[in-house]
Amino acid sequence: MSPDALSKESLLAVLRQVKDPELGRDIVSLNMVRHLDVMDGVVSVEIVLTTPACPLRDQIQEEVRAALMALPGVKDVKVNLQASVASDGRIRGSLQLPVKNAVAVASGKGGVGKTTVAVNLAVALAKEGAAVGLLDADIYGPNVPTMLGVDRLPPFQGEKLVPAEAFGVKVMSIGFLVPQGKPLIWRGPMLHSAIRQFLSDVAWGELDYLIIDLPPGTGDAPLSLAQSIPLTGAVIVTLPQAVSVEDAARSLEMFRELNVPILGVIENMSYLELPDGSRMDIFGEGGGKRLAQKANVPFLGSIPMDPAVRIGGDHGSPVVLAQPESAPARALVDIARRLAAQISIAALQGEQPLPRIEITG
Ligand SMILES: Nc1ncnc2c1ncn2[C@@H]1O[C@H](COP(=O)(O)OP(=O)(O)OP(=O)(O)O)[C@@H](O)[C@H]1O
Numbered sequence: 001m002s003p004d005a006l007s008k009e010s011l012l013a014v015l016r017q018v019k020d021p022e023l024g025r026d027i028v029s030l031n032m033v034r035h036l037d038v039m040d041g042v043v044s045v046e047i048v049l050t051t052p053a054c055p056l057r058d059q060i061q062e063e064v065r066a067a068l069m070a071l072p073g074v075k076d077v078k079v080n081l082q083a084s085v086a087s088d089g090r091i092r093g094s095l096q097l098p099v100k101n102a103v104a105v106a107s108g109k110g111g112v113g114k115t116t117v118a119v120n121l122a123v124a125l126a127k128e129g130a131a132v133g134l135l136d137a138d139i140y141g142p143n144v145p146t147m148l149g150v151d152r153l154p155p156f157q158g159e160k161l162v163p164a165e166a167f168g169v170k171v172m173s174i175g176f177l178v179p180q181g182k183p184l185i186w187r188g189p190m191l192h193s194a195i196r197q198f199l200s201d202v203a204w205g206e207l208d209y210l211i212i213d214l215p216p217g218t219g220d221a222p223l224s225l226a227q228s229i230p231l232t233g234a235v236i237v238t239l240p241q242a243v244s245v246e247d248a249a250r251s252l253e254m255f256r257e258l259n260v261p262i263l264g265v266i267e268n269m270s271y272l273e274l275p276d277g278s279r280m281d282i283f284g285e286g287g288g289k290r291l292a293q294k295a296n297v298p299f300l301g302s303i304p305m306d307p308a309v310r311i312g313g314d315h316g317s318p319v320v321l322a323q324p325e326s327a328p329a330r331a332l333v334d335i336a337r338r339l340a341a342q343i344s345i346a347a348l349q350g351e352q353p354l355p356r357i358e359i360t361g
Contacts, residue, residue: 006038006073014067015045021056022341023348027064030348034082041075043068050344051208052083052129055337085130085208086347090230095199098206099133101232101343103263104225106255108247110141110216113268114237116313117303117332118213119147123318124336126168130208133163133170135198137225138215139191142175149316152176160203167321172202191221195228209343217247218254226258233263233346235300235339240267240287248288252295263300263342265292266335270302273327279304298342301335303328 015033016026027033027047035046047064049057061079068077087100105118115138122134136144145151148166153176156162163170174194204210212229215221226234234255238248252262267288271279282305292299303309306328312319320329320336 006041006043006071008036010071011036011038011043011045011068014071015064018060018063018067020050020060023050023345027060035080041073042078043074043076044078044080046080046082049081049083050086050348051340052085053125053337053340054083055334055341057081083129086344088232088347090232091210094230095196097199097204099199099204099210100208101347102210102212102229103339103343104212104214104229104231104234104255104260105237106214106222106226106234106251107216107237108218108244108249108251112216112237112239112244112248113303113309114138114216115141115143115147115213116309117235117237117266117268117335118211119144119313120318120320120329120332121336121339122169122209122211123148123167124320124333125209125211125340127320127333128336128340130340131206132168133172133204133207133210135210135212136171136173136175137195137198138213139174139221140215142173142178143313144171144173144213145175146316147313147318157203159201161201162203166316167318170204170207172198172204191224192228195225199229209340218250222251223254223258226255226260231260232343233261235263235266236291237266237268238288238291239269239283240281240285240302241283242287244283245287245291248291249295252291252297261346262295262297263339263346264298265289265295266300267302269305272305298338300338300342301331303331303335 016028018027032047034048037044064079065077085100091097091099107114122132126132136142150164150166154162163172236248236252238244265288271281289299304327308323308326309319309328312322320332323329
């Protein structure tokens with residue numbers, strides 16, 4: 001076999017057949033192929049995924065390998081998978097912050113598990129290798145510090161507040177700044193400047209994902225918070241029951257009116273597994289999926305009710321780490337991966353630069 005057959009064009013041509021199924025495009029036009037090296041029929045290729053939490057990493061790796069192995073003259077293929085989180089660049093542009101994506105976690109009403117979901121998603125994304133921050137902007141119930149077992153901030157760094165750190169996640173909460181048990185009575189403009197300060201006056205460092213736990217509902221507070229930051233998108237947490245879904249639909253509409261992309265709907269407390277293995281639908285069934293279908297947005301998944309989730313929250317030990325094999329933990333990790341994929345899709349809506357590929361050997 002002539003080594004000429006392994007030209008850059010032939011290698012790229014086969015790699016163009018490999019599609020990222022979630023992003024809907026081939027990996028070459030997505031700029032995921034960064035380095036190709038051919039040595040004695042052995043192809044080494046570096047693939048840079050748009051998130052370390054890519055739900056399809058094994059599939060993409062296998063397809064790249066299979067596509068290249070099918071080329072005459074290729075004896076072996078070495079795939080080096082890396083990740084660089086995609087960003088639409090708007091936070092860097094407007095706030096001069098090295099934060100790639102800001103994602104709001106919202107709900108139509110309180111008590112549906114929004115904070116629990118936000119905390120576990122942040123921890124799950126950090127566990128996958130992403131740089132993650134969690135901003136607790138729920139002025140009505142800043143529970144993030146309790147759920148992560150942190151109660152104070154480290155000392156100031158110059159002029160800046162230093163976020164606390166828990167399980168690899170950088171954490172900032174309104175709860176750190178107000179005395180415990182005191183209500184926060186802030187209205188629109190104050191909230192607006194407070195949230196901007198939470199971004200600009202905090203030493204976040206480089207972040208792939210900043211997860212923001214918003215106050216529930218569609219009132220003044222969530223509205224002005226959502227308007228204060230160029231959000232990559234929002235996720236809506238709901239229970240399966242009809243009244244919760246109606247409230248969630250209003251929250252979803254609020255984001256639509258603000259032109260914030262909806263990254264998906266998450267259904268929490270979907271069912272309770274009984275000791276005999278059967279399921280009890282305490283809050284009804286399927287409301288989250290129906291909402292997602294009706295609104296034509298992705299359904300990211302369902303989380304069962306499980307005391308392990310509540311215990312993890314109360315003890316500052318999130319279930320995705322404390323009981324990783326439990327059904328709610330597995331559901332939350334899957335949801336985190338699907339969310340990461342949706343963030344990549346939202347971030348990649350703009351034009352991509354042409355691939356820069358080096359071929360050596
Ligand atoms: N899947 C679940 N299984 C069992 N308990 C859960 C689950 N999800 C949340 N909980 C528990 O439900 C309670 C409410 O959750 P959480 O505080 O996260 O709700 P929330 O929507 O953020 O409320 P609010 O917006 O009013 O602060 C907590 O005690 C939490 O531990």
